[in-house]
Amino acid sequence: MRPTVARTLGRGLVRGLPLLWLALFFLVPFAVTLKISFSSPATAQPPYLPVLDWQGGLEGWREFLEALDFQNYQMIASDALYRDAALSSLAYAGLATAILVLLGTPTAYAMARAPARLQPTLVALVIVPFWTSFLIRVYAWIAILKPEGLLNAALLKLGLVSAPLAILDTPYGVLIGLAYAYLPFMVLPLYAVMSRLDPALREAAADLGAGRARVFLTVTLPLALPGLAAGALLCFIPMVGEFIIPDLLGGPDTLMLGRVLWSEFFSNRDWPLASAVAVLLLVLVVGPVVLFREAELRREEAAEGMGKGATGKGVGTGGGR
Amino acid sequence: MHAPLPPPAAPLLRLAQVTKRFAAHTAVDAVSLDLASGEFVCLLGPSGCGKSTLLRLLAGFETPDSGTIHLDGADLTALPPHRRPVNMMFQSYALFPHLSVAGNVGYGLKGLGLSRAALQERVGGLLQLVRLDGFAARKPETLSGGQRQRVALARALAREPRLLLLDEPLSALDRALREETQGELRAIQRRLGTSFVVVTHDPAEAMALADRVGVMERGRLVQVGPARTLYERPASRFVAGLLGDVNLIEGRLGPAVPGAVRSVETALGPIRAGGEGEAGAAVVVAIRPERLGIGGEGGSDATELSGTLAEATFLGDRLRYRVTMADGTVLRASAPLPITGPAPSVGAAVTVAIPAESARILPA
Numbered sequence: 001m002r003p004t005v006a007r008t009l010g011r012g013l014v015r016g017l018p019l020l021w022l023a024l025f026f027l028v029p030f031a032v033t034l035k036i037s038f039s040s041p042a043t044a045q046p047p048y049l050p051v052l053d054w055q056g057g058l059e060g061w062r063e064f065l066e067a068l069d070f071q072n073y074q075m076i077a078s079d080a081l082y083r084d085a086a087l088s089s090l091a092y093a094g095l096a097t098a099i100l101v102l103l104g105t106p107t108a109y110a111m112a113r114a115p116a117r118l119q120p121t122l123v124a125l126v127i128v129p130f131w132t133s134f135l136i137r138v139y140a141w142i143a144i145l146k147p148e149g150l151l152n153a154a155l156l157k158l159g160l161v162s163a164p165l166a167i168l169d170t171p172y173g174v175l176i177g178l179a180y181a182y183l184p185f186m187v188l189p190l191y192a193v194m195s196r197l198d199p200a201l202r203e204a205a206a207d208l209g210a211g212r213a214r215v216f217l218t219v220t221l222p223l224a225l226p227g228l229a230a231g232a233l234l235c236f237i238p239m240v241g242e243f244i245i246p247d248l249l250g251g252p253d254t255l256m257l258g259r260v261l262w263s264e265f266f267s268n269r270d271w272p273l274a275s276a277v278a279v280l281l282l283v284l285v286v287g288p289v290v291l292f293r294e295a296e297l298r299r300e301e302a303a304e305g306m307g308k309g310a311t312g313k314g315v316g317t318g319g320g321r
Numbered sequence: 322m323h324a325p326l327p328p329p330a331a332p333l334l335r336l337a338q339v340t341k342r343f344a345a346h347t348a349v350d351a352v353s354l355d356l357a358s359g360e361f362v363c364l365l366g367p368s369g370c371g372k373s374t375l376l377r378l379l380a381g382f383e384t385p386d387s388g389t390i391h392l393d394g395a396d397l398t399a400l401p402p403h404r405r406p407v408n409m410m411f412q413s414y415a416l417f418p419h420l421s422v423a424g425n426v427g428y429g430l431k432g433l434g435l436s437r438a439a440l441q442e443r444v445g446g447l448l449q450l451v452r453l454d455g456f457a458a459r460k461p462e463t464l465s466g467g468q469r470q471r472v473a474l475a476r477a478l479a480r481e482p483r484l485l486l487l488d489e490p491l492s493a494l495d496r497a498l499r500e501e502t503q504g505e506l507r508a509i510q511r512r513l514g515t516s517f518v519v520v521t522h523d524p525a526e527a528m529a530l531a532d533r534v535g536v537m538e539r540g541r542l543v544q545v546g547p548a549r550t551l552y553e554r555p556a557s558r559f560v561a562g563l564l565g566d567v568n569l570i571e572g573r574l575g576p577a578v579p580g581a582v583r584s585v586e587t588a589l590g591p592i593r594a595g596g597e598g599e600a601g602a603a604v605v606v607a608i609r610p611e612r613l614g615i616g617g618e619g620g621s622d623a624t625e626l627s628g629t630l631a632e633a634t635f636l637g638d639r640l641r642y643r644v645t646m647a648d649g650t651v652l653r654a655s656a657p658l659p660i661t662g663p664a665p666s667v668g669a670a671v672t673v674a675i676p677a678e679s680a681r682i683l684p685a
Contacts, residue, residue, distance in 0.1 A: 200415035203382055206402040207409045208429030209480060218428075222419045 030282075037275035038068035048271050072276035082260065082277065086284060089257040092171070092246070093239035096178035097232050103179060104186030104231060109220065111187070112194035119195065126184050126191075138177055138248050145173055145249065169251025177245040182238070186231040193227030194220065233292060237285045257281050331394070333358040333516050334379075334484055339388035341374055348374040350540035351388070356484075361510055361517045363531035365524060365563065371540040372520045376486050379518065380409045392483060408482040412489040414473035416461040422448070422472050423457035429480045447475040450509065467498050474506075478513065485510075487519040491526060503529050524564050528552070536560050552609075558683050561607045568613070568652050570606040571685060574598045582622065582677045588648045592624045592675055596682025603685040606675075613654035614674030615642055616665055622677040628652065630671045633664070640664070644673055 039048040050067035053060040076082040111122045129137060144150045145168040152164040167173050197220065205215040221228075243258030250256070257277060265274035334356035341349040349371045356362055364372040377383045379390065381402035390397045397405055408429070416425050427444045435443065448454050451471035461469055470490065477485055490506065491499045507530060510517050521527050527534045528548040535545040536559075544556040548564075555561035558569055572587035577600055584591045585606050594606045614623065615630075631651065632643040635658075642654040642665075652673060665671050 198413065198415060200411050200413055201417060203380075203402070204409075204411055204415040204417070204476075205428065206382075207380055207407075208476070209403045209432060210428075211403055214432070219417060 033275045033278055035068075036272055037072055037279050038070065039272045039275075040067075040069070040071060041270045041272050046271070047269050072273050075273060076276055076280060081255075082257075082280070085255045085257050085260045086280065088255045089240045089242075089281075090284065092174060092178065092256060093236050093242075096175055096182065096239055097236045099175065099179045100182055100186040100235050101228065101232060104183060104190055105221070105224075105228070107183070108187045108190035108194050108224075108227075109216070111191050112197070123188075123191065126187050129184065134181065135244060138181065138244055141173075141177055141180065141249055142168060145176065168249060169253075171250070171254065173249035173251070174246050174254055174256075177249040178239055178242065181245060182235040185234040189230040189234065190224060190227040193224045197223055229292060233289060236288060240285050241281050257284075332356055333360070333393060334518075335389075335391040336379075337389045337391075339375070339378060339385045339390060341371075341378055341383055341385050347540050349378065349385070352537075352540075352542045353388075354535060354542060354545065356516055356518070358483075359514045359516055361507070361519070361530060361532045363519045363521055363527035363534045364537055365521055365527040365534050366537035367563075368522060370537040372537045373488060375537070376409070376488055376518065376520050379484070380407060380486055381405050406480075406482055407484045407486060408477040408480055409486040410473050410477040410488065410490055412492060414461075414469050414493075416469060416472055416476070418461055420461075421457065422453065422459050422461065422464070425461065425472055426475045426479055428476065433480075443479065447479055450478070451475045466493055466495075467502065470494060470502065474509070478509075478515070482515065484516045484518065487517060489521055490519060492521075492523075499526070500529075506530065528564070536563060553679075554681060555607065555683065558605055558607065558685075561681070561683065566610050566653060568608045568610065569683075570608070570650070570652075572604060572606060574600055574602045574604045574682065576600045583682060585682060589626050589646050589650060590624075592626075592680065593622060593677040594675070594680035594682045595678060598682060598684070604682050605685050606680050607683050608675055608680045610641070610653045610655045611639075611657075612676060612679035613652060614676065615644070615654050615656060615671055623674040624677070624680075626673045626675070628671060628673055630665050630667050630669055633667055644671060646673075 036048055039050065041047060042049040050064050052064045056063065111119060111126075114122055142149070146152075147164040147166065147168070149168070151167070152161070155161045156164065167176070201219055201223070202215050205219045206212075210218065241258045241261075242256065243262055246254040246256045246259055247262075257280070261274050261277045261281065264270045264277060332355035334354075336352055336354045339349055339352045340347065352371075352375060354362075364375060366372045374383060378385055381397070381400060381404075385398060388398075392406065397407070417428065420428065423441075423444050426447050427440055430440050430443055444457065445454070448457060451474055453468060453471055453475065456464070456468065456472075461472065464472065470493065474490070477487075487506075491502055494502060503526065506517075517530075519527075519530055521530075531548060533545055534548050534551055536543050536551065538557075538559050544551060544560050551560060552564045555564065558567075561567045561569070570585075570587050570589060570592065572585040572592065575584035575586060575591070577583070581595050582593050583596060583598075584593055585604060587606065592606050594608075596604070598604055626646060628644040628646040630642060631645045632641075634641040636655075637658070639655045639657050640660065642656070644652045644654060646652060654673065
């Protein structure tokens with residue numbers, strides 16, 4: 001078909017709209033945050049300086065740019081609070097991701113091996129919690145974990161403990177909350193990959209003498225790695241910046257970047273410092289994504305290289321016969 | 322002639338009354354079969370006849386509802402797949418995509434207590450056997466269909482199974498490669514002396530490969546024997562039709578007479594054919610197209626019928642005829658080329674000779 005103006009326009013819209021969306025709702029806010037992170041706090045409206053004087057022309061821009069500095073980043077670098085919060089956030093997210101891998105892998109495997117007619121129901125059950133607000137679900141855990149809560153009542157009744165366990169307002173509470181809230185994000189990508197694995201592969205492994213454990217470890221798990229990686233990233237990234245769970249279940253002493261950011265923003269009204277923390281958070285979570293993409297690309301390239309070698313060799317063999 | 326060959330003194334594999342049901346559907350129905358060591362057996366039948374289920378019962382992926390499976394005298398019936406001295410080559414090959422060719426072939430050798438060097442040597446030997454030396458480090462996705470098939474074969478042979486099961490081993494290959502691979506498969510089987518059970522829906526493949534062919538129909542093993550016996554002396558119209566083209570002429574069996582040849586009353590007149598049965602029973606006379614004599618050269622004991630040659634088609638190595646008989650029945654015949662003597666012309670009256678020794682009486 002001949003490209004008409006309408007077609008070109010339509011094509012441009014299809015391609016341009018997502019880009020426009022990303023620019024409007026991701027790039028612009030990020031640029032604003034980045035700009036504020038270079039500003040200084042002020043008792044004013046908005047609560048930071050400098051503010052660009054749009055009427056000032058080039059001179060106004062020069063003054064504006066000169067007033068920006070790295071003071072907030074120097075603050076973050078020098079104050080141990082931010083370093084500790086960053087490390088502690090990474091530790092919480094890392095530990096919770098490990099727990100989620102251990103919980104999610106058998107769950108997803110059991111779902112993928114369940115009778116085919118049951119599987120849609122099982123997937124629905126994994127998704128059902130999303131129908132309730134995240135906040136309310138985390139609140140509910142307070143009722144379960146508090147000293148006089150459901151868990152302790154049950155443990156005391158069963159005689160497993162003699163005094164209520166302190167779980168709420170401890171790191172354990174945070175880990176339980178993280179593992180609970182993010183389990184679907186680990187299970188669903190893993191299930192998606194595992195349910196698509198050819199059952200004949202498992203049968204072939206069993207046929208070649210592998211017991212159930214070896215079949216799982218040498219065939220199912222390696223082939224499910226892309227799902228595991230996707231699930232781990234989907235959980236790890238938002239968990240690093242998690243605010244609600246440490247705030248509700250972690251007590252006042254839990255140190256995570258999300259809470260630091262919140263208190264800088266709302267308690268101290270230090271927007272520039274809060275913005276700098278937000279940028280730090282972004283850098284922390286973008287790191288693993290970039291590493292993952294790199295590894296993925298390298299693997300694809302390696303596979304492609306093999307493919308090319310194969311064609312060359314295949315031709316050679318064909319001619320020789 | 323319904324009975325399989327007399328069972329060898331000590332069969333390698335013995336299936337006794339093996340039955341497998343899925344809900345209301347009986348996939349495998351009271352199948353009994355003995356297999357000698359080193360024998361090559363093909364299970365032949367249309368899709369859904371239960372041949373693949375029978376293979377999965379042998380591999381251990383399914384457990385029979387009743388009946389027993391013995392290998393070398395040991396009861397396999399309840400043994401899980403990984404404990405059976407039986408290996409399987411899958412129709413899809415089921416090669417592990419994350420492992421190299423060597424990793425695939427060596428998978429079954431891990432855990433056998435072989436040293437690294439011994440394992441590598443075994444893998445090397447197997448790759449040589451299937452003519453894939455030099456491919457050890459390659460991933461399955463980089464191989465052609467024929468190469469994958471050979472990796473699958475090497476992998477299935479790695480543990481030196483007593484019995485190798487092959488599920489439609491050649492169905493994914495194109496025609497030219499299939500014929501070449503049939504010969505290779507046979508050669509490898511002879512060299513190793515391993516017993517092979519092959520499942521196929523292709524009668525030409527079954528006849529080319531197997532010492533004995535077992536025909537399955539709706540879960541039952543209806544006839545077992547050498548391909549030639551099945552072709553020339555089928556037990557039923559199903560077997561006759563499955564193995565190749567056949568003319569079936571309906572009729573009633575005449576009275577019993579001394580000797581093997583009986584007379585059948587048909588719409589074309591009495592036809593003399595070999596077989597048994599009660600006098601007056603409804604039967605069909607089965608005759609292969611290449612056994613029909615066009616032009617009346619039918620041998621000493623032949624029924625001669627007259628018809629009109631409706632069509633003659635040149636097929637390179639033979640001529641195919643269609644002859645319309647007096648009552649409208651169409652018989653198919655074929656004659657190898659070149660033809661000696663004058664070829665009958667289309668529209669001419671011809672004599673069709675049905676040699677009694679080639680015509681079989683089968684239950685209707």
